[in-house]
Structures are given as structure tokens and as C-alpha cells.
Amino acid sequence: MEKTSYAEVVVNNRSNQTNMTYTYGIPKDLSDRVSIGSRVMVPFGKGNKLVEGYVLSKDEGLSIQLSKIKYIQRVLDEESLLSEKMIDLCKWMREEYLCTYMDAIQCIIPTGISYKTEKKIRLCRDVSMEEWGQGGFTDRQWAVMKVLRKHPNVSEDALRQLLDFDPSSTLRSLEAKNIIFIEYQLKNNVSILTEKVIRLSAKEKIHEEISKLNQNAKKQKQLLEYLANHGEIAWSKLKESLDISPSTIESLTKKGLVHVETVEKRRVPYGDFPVEATGPHGLTEEQKKVVEQVIPHIMDAKYQPFLLHGVTGSGKTEVYMQIIDQVLKQSKEAIVLVPEISLTPQMIERFKGRFGNNIAVLHSKLSLGERLDEWNRIKNGEVKIAVGARSAVFAPFHNLGIIIVDEEHEHTYKSESSPKYHAVEVAEFRCRQHGAVLLLGSATPSLESYYKAEKGEYKKLVMQNRYNQNDLPSIQIVDMRTELQKGNKSVFSESLYREIKQNLENKEQTILFLNRRGYSTFISCRNCGYVAKCPHCEISLTYHKNVHYISCHYCHYRQQPPDICPKCGSKYIKYFGAGTEKIEKVTGKLFPTAKIIRLDLDTTSRKGSMERIMQEIKQGKADIIIGTQMIAKGLDFPNVTLVGVIAADMNLNLPEFRAAERTFQLITQVAGRAGRGRRMGRVVVQTYDPEHFAIQASQNHDFISFYEQEILMRKEFLYPPFSRLINITIAGTKESEVIKTADHFATALRQRMGSEKIPSEETVFGPSPAPLSKIKEKYRWQIVIKSKLIDQTALKGIINNIRNDITDRNYANDISISIDVNPFHML
DNA sequence: AGCACGCCGACT
DNA sequence: GTCGGCGTGCTC
Numbered sequence: 001m002e003k004t005s006y007a008e009v010v011v012n013n014r015s016n017q018t019n020m021t022y023t024y025g026i027p028k029d030l031s032d033r034v035s036i037g038s039r040v041m042v043p044f045g046k047g048n049k050l051v052e053g054y055v056l057s058k059d060e061g062l063s064i065q066l067s068k069i070k071y072i073q074r075v076l077d078e079e080s081l082l083s084e085k086m087i088d089l090c091k092w093m094r095e096e097y098l099c100t101y102m103d104a105i106q107c108i109i110p111t112g113i114s115y116k117t118e119k120k121i122r123l124c125r126d127v128s129m130e131e132w133g134q135g136g137f138t139d140r141q142w143a144v145m146k147v148l149r150k151h152p153n154v155s156e157d158a159l160r161q162l163l164d165f166d167p168s169s170t171l172r173s174l175e176a177k178n179i180i181f182i183e184y185q186l187k188n189n190v191s192i193l194t195e196k197v198i199r200l201s202a203k204e205k206i207h208e209e210i211s212k213l214n215q216n217a218k219k220q221k222q223l224l225e226y227l228a229n230h231g232e233i234a235w236s237k238l239k240e241s242l243d244i245s246p247s248t249i250e251s252l253t254k255k256g257l258v259h260v261e262t263v264e265k266r267r268v269p270y271g272d273f274p275v276e277a278t279g280p281h282g283l284t285e286e287q288k289k290v291v292e293q294v295i296p297h298i299m300d301a302k303y304q305p306f307l308l309h310g311v312t313g314s315g316k317t318e319v320y321m322q323i324i325d326q327v328l329k330q331s332k333e334a335i336v337l338v339p340e341i342s343l344t345p346q347m348i349e350r351f352k353g354r355f356g357n358n359i360a361v362l363h364s365k366l367s368l369g370e371r372l373d374e375w376n377r378i379k380n381g382e383v384k385i386a387v388g389a390r391s392a393v394f395a396p397f398h399n400l401g402i403i404i405v406d407e408e409h410e411h412t413y414k415s416e417s418s419p420k421y422h423a424v425e426v427a428e429f430r431c432r433q434h435g436a437v438l439l440l441g442s443a444t445p446s447l448e449s450y451y452k453a454e455k456g457e458y459k460k461l462v463m464q465n466r467y468n469q470n471d472l473p474s475i476q477i478v479d480m481r482t483e484l485q486k487g488n489k490s491v492f493s494e495s496l497y498r499e500i501k502q503n504l505e506n507k508e509q510t511i512l513f514l515n516r517r518g519y520s521t522f523i524s525c526r527n528c529g530y531v532a533k534c535p536h537c538e539i540s541l542t543y544h545k546n547v548h549y550i551s552c553h554y555c556h557y558r559q560q561p562p563d564i565c566p567k568c569g570s571k572y573i574k575y576f577g578a579g580t581e582k583i584e585k586v587t588g589k590l591f592p593t594a595k596i597i598r599l600d601l602d603t604t605s606r607k608g609s610m611e612r613i614m615q616e617i618k619q620g621k622a623d624i625i626i627g628t629q630m631i632a633k634g635l636d637f638p639n640v641t642l643v644g645v646i647a648a649d650m651n652l653n654l655p656e657f658r659a660a661e662r663t664f665q666l667i668t669q670v671a672g673r674a675g676r677g678r679r680m681g682r683v684v685v686q687t688y689d690p691e692h693f694a695i696q697a698s699q700n701h702d703f704i705s706f707y708e709q710e711i712l713m714r715k716e717f718l719y720p721p722f723s724r725l726i727n728i729t730i731a732g733t734k735e736s737e738v739i740k741t742a743d744h745f746a747t748a749l750r751q752r753m754g755s756e757k758i759p760s761e762e763t764v765f766g767p768s769p770a771p772l773s774k775i776k777e778k779y780r781w782q783i784v785i786k787s788k789l790i791d792q793t794a795l796k797g798i799i800n801n802i803r804n805d806i807t808d809r810n811y812a813n814d815i816s817i818s819i820d821v822n823p824f825h826m827l
Numbered sequence: 828a829g830c831a832c833g834c835c836g837a838c839t
Numbered sequence: 840g841t842c843g844g845c846g847t848g849c850t851c
Contacts, residue, residue, distance in 0.1 A: 047831070138841095138842065
């Protein structure tokens with residue numbers, strides 16, 4: 001007999017102070033419904049307010065005083081929401097990223113499923129004017145009662161909005177007088193859709209039954225025949241598709257031939273997009289070799305990571321799909337991560353075409369309900385493949401065979417908000433759990449991954465040839481300094497101009513890449529040096545000519561550009577720096593007959609506009625495509641033969657250890673957009689720093705030589721992969737408070753690391769102002785820890801303690817502390 | 828995080 | 840007394 005009677009429960013509070021498990025008793029009548037991973041409601045706190053919680057484990061004994069124990073009040077779902085493996089993942093994330101249990105759980109369960117409790121207030125007896133006249137009520141109490149008369153059942157939050165004071169203590173006194181009644185109500189955002197369907201009760205002898213029916217029962221016969229062929233029909237479709245009324249069902253039910261069932265219905269987010277079914281392609285020798293190396297490891301169910309270094313256009317997607325075929329044959333499941341789903345529509349289409357209904361696509365544009373349904377399809381085994389961006393790494397499969405991470409080096413795999421997890425790190429953890437294969441693919445692997453491959457931690461796979469047998473595009477580096485000396489002040493060098501012109505004559509498409517949107521990047525007074533900056537951020541404002549305002553790309557503040565300098569009154573205001581909008585303008589002037597399309601955040605923010613623009617490019621409605629980062633990835637247009645990189649060194653001088661890596665990756669990625677069809681591609685790279693090794697290496701498509709130079713730098717300055725970084729950012733509206741807290745944090749950190757004898761390879765830098773020292777009215781200071789330790793548990797423990805100490809004591813009112821483990825960048 | 832409790836000053 | 844405001848500490 002089962003003996004367990006206590007459960008360790010995590011309570012749904014997004015607070016560091018409740019970041020632990022609480023022991024609850026399991027009432028006898030719930031004992032078979034409470035299992036590990038169950039979602040439950042438990043009484044919590046002094047008021048025994050019901051809150052949502054998650055059962056992490058069950059105990060036989062009791063570890064705390066019996067008097068303290070409370071009991072689980074109810075179980076919320078039929079089945080447990082978190083498998084034991086997922087719970088282990090939560091525990092690992094909590095320690096790895098210094099987040100709360102709930103932060104981690106929220107990554108795993110679909111958003112919107114959580115219950116919130118809302119405090120609702122009702123008047124239980126009204127107070128007459130006379131009673132009021134006799135006194136005994138304060139103005140505030142009266143004000144509250146007045147609101148309650150108008151709104152009989154308001155939440156406390158809504159009440160607060162309607163009043164000009166905080167009603168909490170007033171409510172307390174009114175409750176004591178028995179005038180109001182406070183209760184808690186559960187609220188949640190999405191529900192599982194259900195639908196009634198009609199099914200046959202006795203399938204085997206149905207034809208026999210049909211023949212026994214009365215000759216007049218035409219409708220009954222028709223329905224039974226339909227069901228014999230199709231299995232079921234939805235109640236809602238009865239009328240429209242078969243013209244059968246409920247009474248037919250009723251009489252058939254009475255005869256025991258059919259019954260009505262309620263089943264879960266899935267919302268189908270992409271139902272209206274029929275995709276052409278496609279089969280596997282033949283593989284090149286190189287591709288075949290890669291597939292053959294991976295397959296055996298899917299069968300043996302042992303964790304095995306691979307790094308697939310394949311040049312752009314080498315046919316990685318086809319390799320992924322053929323490996324997944326094998327995974328399915330082993331009745332295992334696959335997750336495919338892509339950097340940003342909206343930027344890789346072509347890849348998604350190919351997956352849908354190949355795997356049809358066996359695939360769930362997770363992306364940010366899904367509604368809460370759609371997301372829940374996709375999640376359930378995965379959890380219930382209705383699909384075997386999940387494709388999506390970062391968060392798809394949490395797809396609730398039970399029997400994972402592989403996780404594929406395409407464009408493994410992309411920064412979008414690192415979460416920007418707590419928990420600041422990296423999808424590749426999570427993928428690695430899950431693959432270890434399942435004994436699955438981890439396949440990281442990239443044309444320009446991250447330094448960290450390639451280093452691991454070199455050390456043998458990852459198995460290296462290589463594809464050096466393009467699928468279409470074309471050579472990689474030729475890359476020409478243009479020194480913009482000599483252009484300037486020649487008197488060319490335009491954004492186009494002579495040779496880029498010539499190449500574009502030639503492309504137009506040949507009726508081939510051109511991509512121009514500039515990683516910066518807007519018209520001018522900053523405006524400045526030539527008299528006094530004033531620069532227009534955002535009043536809320538430490539950022540200069542970008543001029544957008546189409547809409548004629550200057551705006552902040554961090555907080556979206558906007559204003560009219562000044563005609564005269566607000567500082568010195570001079571009228572010598574000048575616009576500097578070029579963005580995509582300006583390139584568009586200049587290009588239009590230089591090539592008046594060319595059809596130009598701009599592809600950046602400003603032109604694609606409306607829903608569906610991205611898809612429309614892509615379609616237009618495909619149909620040849622554009623000669624020149626101008627865009628930011630978003631054109632660097634995944635686009636596959638065979639008629640593009642020329643790529644121009646307007647300013648290759650733009651990111652090179654950022655205060656960031658990944659600057660060179662980012663530059664190399666970007667040039668290589670954009671260059672890869674050229675020459676995907678039959679014709680050879682050409683690339684022109686404009687730069688003021690042509691000698692830089694990142695640019696030199698990209699000219700020869702030489703990742704290895706780039707890697708070898710960059711890795712030396714990393715080693716010398718002790719950057720990843722030779723150390724691990726932790727970035728602690730302290731932010732708040734009062735700079736003095738921010739500095740005070742940051743100082744306090746750093747001092748405590750140094751002290752505790754000293755007294756706990758954490759080796760001296762651990763170095764604490766700062767506090768110092770963050771590179772973006774003010775965003776949205778908040779000053780930001782940071783502390784950076786560079787650590788060579790493999791095991792960081794002790795160090796993280798200290799950081800966590802100090803953080804809790806500071807937030808506990810309210811020492812840091814209005815101050816937020818954000819901890820980023822393995823940050824991608826320091827901004 | 829939320830919430831109760833307890834203390835203190837102010838007001839009736 | 841009782842109300843309202845605020846700091847403190849706890850939640851199985």
C-alpha cells in the first residue's frame with residue numbers, strides 16, 4: 001500500500017523569499033490524484049489565501065513540526081503537468097541561473113495556464129443616510145462604500161484605481177464592522193476548448209445493425225454509414241455537412257448504437273495554409289557522411305553532442321530532415337530550434353511539407369490558446385516534432401531522440417529576461433537526461449562551441465561545399481578611407497556602385513545590408529557640439545525621415561527634430577550617420593528606375609507585412625533589397641547575385657568581447673545570401689578598417705583562421721571559453737541609490753569570497769556604470785565576475801545570499817538587481 | 828510578492 | 840478609543 005502522505009510544493013509567488021518548497025499534507029481523498037508534477041491549490045500565509053502550487057516530490061516522513069502542516073486543498077488538472085525530468089530541469093535552472101522555481105516552471109508550462117487569485121470585495125449590508133449622519137464613519141470608509149454601491153463586486157486592484165488613496169486599511173476596518181465581505185476568486189486566461197463528437201458504440205457489428213434498421217430511418221442509416229467510414233463527427237457539423245438533427249442522435253443513442261463524447265479540441269494556428277508535400281532529396285556525399293555519423297548515436301540512446309560546421313548553402317536543412325526521419329523510425333521525438341521563426345519561413349515551410357501534421361510550430365505570434373493547444377499536442381504525443389524559437393527547447397516530449405539547434409551561434413538563443421537561460425545550455429541538459437543527440441549547426445559556430453569541438457567535447461562534422469555545387473561568392477573588401485581621399489563622400493564606394501549597376505542591367509537582384517535602421521543615426525550642433533539625446537536613456541536619437549521625428553530605439557521616445565540648437569541657439573544643426581532609410585533614399589536617387597524594397601523593423605512590424613515583402617521579392621518585384629540583420633538569416637532567393645555590406649566595421653568598436661565574432665558572423669551570413677541559384681555570387685564589403693582580422697578572414701570565408709586569431713585574444717584576456725562570466729546589473733531611478741547598492745554588493749561579494757576561500761582566479765570587476773548607463777529613466781551599474789572555476793556552486797550561493805540580503809531588508813527600495821550567468825554581451 | 832500584525836501619532 | 844500609515848517578518 002502507498003504510504004506517502006506529504007508533498008513538497010512550490011508556491012506560485014514570483015519572489016526570491018518564497019523560492020523554496022513547502023511541505024503540505026495530502027488528504028486521503030486526494031491521495032491518488034496528487035502526483036509528482038501535479039498542479040494544486042494550497043492555503044498559504046496567515047490568511048490561508050489559496051494559491052497555486054506545484055508538487056515537486058512526495059515524502060513518507062514529515063520533516064517539520066506537525067502543528068505547522070496544512071493540507072492540499074484541491075488538484076487542478078487530470079494529469080500532472082511536469083514530468084520528473086522536467087522537475088529536475090527546473091532545479092538545475094534555479095541553481096544555474098539563480099532564478100526562482102517559478103521562473104523555471106513558467107518556462108516549461110504554457111503561459112496563461114496559471115491561476116491568479118483576485119481579491120473581490122462586496123457590500124454585505126448597506127448603510128443608510130441616517131446611520132451615516134450619526135457619525136461613526138470616516139470619509140474614506142464612506143468613499144469606499146460609495147464605490148461599492150456602483151460596482152457591487154470589484155477587485156481590490158480596481159478599487160484602488162477608482163479611489164485616490166490606498167484602501168487596504170480602510171477595507172480592514174470595514175470588514176471588522178461586518179459591512180463588507182472579502183473573498184478570493186480564481187482567474188485564468190485560457191481554457192481547453194472542448195467539443196462534443198458522436199461515435200459508434202459497437203463498431204464491429206455495425207453493418208449488421210444498419211441492415212436491421214427500419215426502412216424509414218433514412219437519416220439514422222445515413223449517419224451510421226458515415227460513422228462507419230469516418231469514425232466520428234463533430235456535433236457542430238451535424239447540420240451543415242449531413243443535415244441531421246439532434247433527434248436522430250437521440251434515438252440512435254437510445255438504441256445504444258452511438259454515444260456522445262466530449263473531447264479536447266485543438267485550435268489550429270496554421271490550418272488555412274496548405275503546404276505542398278515534399279519528399280526527401282538525394283544527398284551529396286558530404287551530407288550522406290554527416291547523416292551516417294549521427295544515426296548510430298540516436299539508436300544507442302547515449303548523450304552525444306555534435307557540432308555541424310557547414311558553409312551557407314551546404315544543405316543543412318535536408319540533413320536535419322533526414323536525421324529526423326530516422327528519429328521518428330526509432331519512435332523518438334525531435335526538437336528543432338531556429339533563431340527567429342519569422343525570419344525562417346522558408347525552413348518552416350519545408351518542414352511542414354515533409355512532416356505534415358506530425359509537427360508543432362511554436363512561435364511568438366500564437367495566441368495564448370493556440371500555444372496551450374500546441375503544448376498539449378506535444379505532451380499527449382499527437383506530434384513528434386516541434387519547431388520553434390528559443391522557448392521550444394522546453395517542448396514537453398517524453399522520449400527525445402534529438403535536439404537540433406540551427407544557427408547555433410545566434411544571440412536570440414539567450415533569454416533577455418529572467419531566467420536568463422541559454423537554449424543551447426538547456427538543450428544540452430535535456431539531451432543528457434534523455435540520452436539524446438544534440439546537433440548544433442552553423443556556418444560560423446560560436447567560439448565556445450568550436451573550442452569544445454576542438455577539445456573533443458563535441459564531435460565535429462563538416463560540410464564545405466554548397467549544395468548547388470557553386471563556389472562561395474567572391475568577396476571584395478573596399479577601403480572607405482581611400483574612397484574619401486578620392487573625394488567620394490557617398491555611402492557607396494565606386495566599385496559597389498558599379499556592381500549594382502551591372503546587376504540592374506543583368507536583371508539580377510541585389511541585397512544591401514546595413515545593421516542600423518532610420519535615416520540619420522544622430523544629429524548634432526556644429527557650433528557647440530550638442531547631440532540630441534533621449535531624455536530617458538543615455539542614447540542619441542535616430543532621425544526617421546519618412547515620419548519626420550527623432551526617436552530612441554530603446555524606449556521608443558520620439559520628438560520633432562530641433563531646427564535650432566537647444567543649447568546654443570545656432571542653426572547649424574547637422575544630421576550624421578546613415579541608416580537603412582537613408583540608403584534607400586540615396587539608392588533611389590542613384591538608380592531611379594530600380595525597384596527598391598526596404599526590410600527592417602520599421603517596414604515589417606505590421607502583422608503579415610514580412611510575409612508579403614518576401615513574396616514580392618520572390619516574384620521579382622524588387623531589384624534592390626535594403627535591410628538590417630533580418631536579411632542576414634535564412635533568406636533563400638536564387639536571383640540574388642550581389643550583396644553589398646555598407647559598413648562592415650560598425651559593430652567592431654563596441655565595448656564588447658564578442659565584437660569581432662559578431663562582425664565575422666554577420667559578414668559571412670549576409671555574404672551567404674548571394675549566389676544561391678545557378679549563378680555565382682559577388683559580395684562587396686565596405687569598411688574603414690580593412691586590416692582587421694575579422695574582416696580579412698571573412699574575405700576568404702576562412703572561419704578557421706578567424707577562430708585561431710580570436711581564440712588567442714580570448715585566452716589572453718581570459719574571456720569565454722577560458723572563463724565564465726557573471727554580470728550583475730543594478731538599476732534604479734536614483735543614481736546615488738544605485739551606486740550605494742552596487743558598492744554594497746561588490747564589497748560584500750569580495751568579503752565573502754575571501755572568507756570562503758574562493759580561489760583568486762575569481763575576479764570581481766566594478767561596480768562601474770554599464771555601457772548603456774541609463775535606459776528608460778533607470779541608471780544602470782554593473783559588477784562583472786570572471787571565473788575560471790568549473791564548479792560555480794559556492795560562488796553562486798554567495799551571490800544569491802547577497803542579493804536576498806539586499807532585497808530582504810528593503811535596503812534597495814526601487815532598485816532592481818538582475819543577474820546574468822554566461823551573459824552574451826555586457827550592454 | 829502579499830499579507831497580517833503591531834506600533835505610533837492624530838483625531839474625535 | 841479608533842483610524843490610518845508605515846515598518847517588519849513570515850509564509851509548510
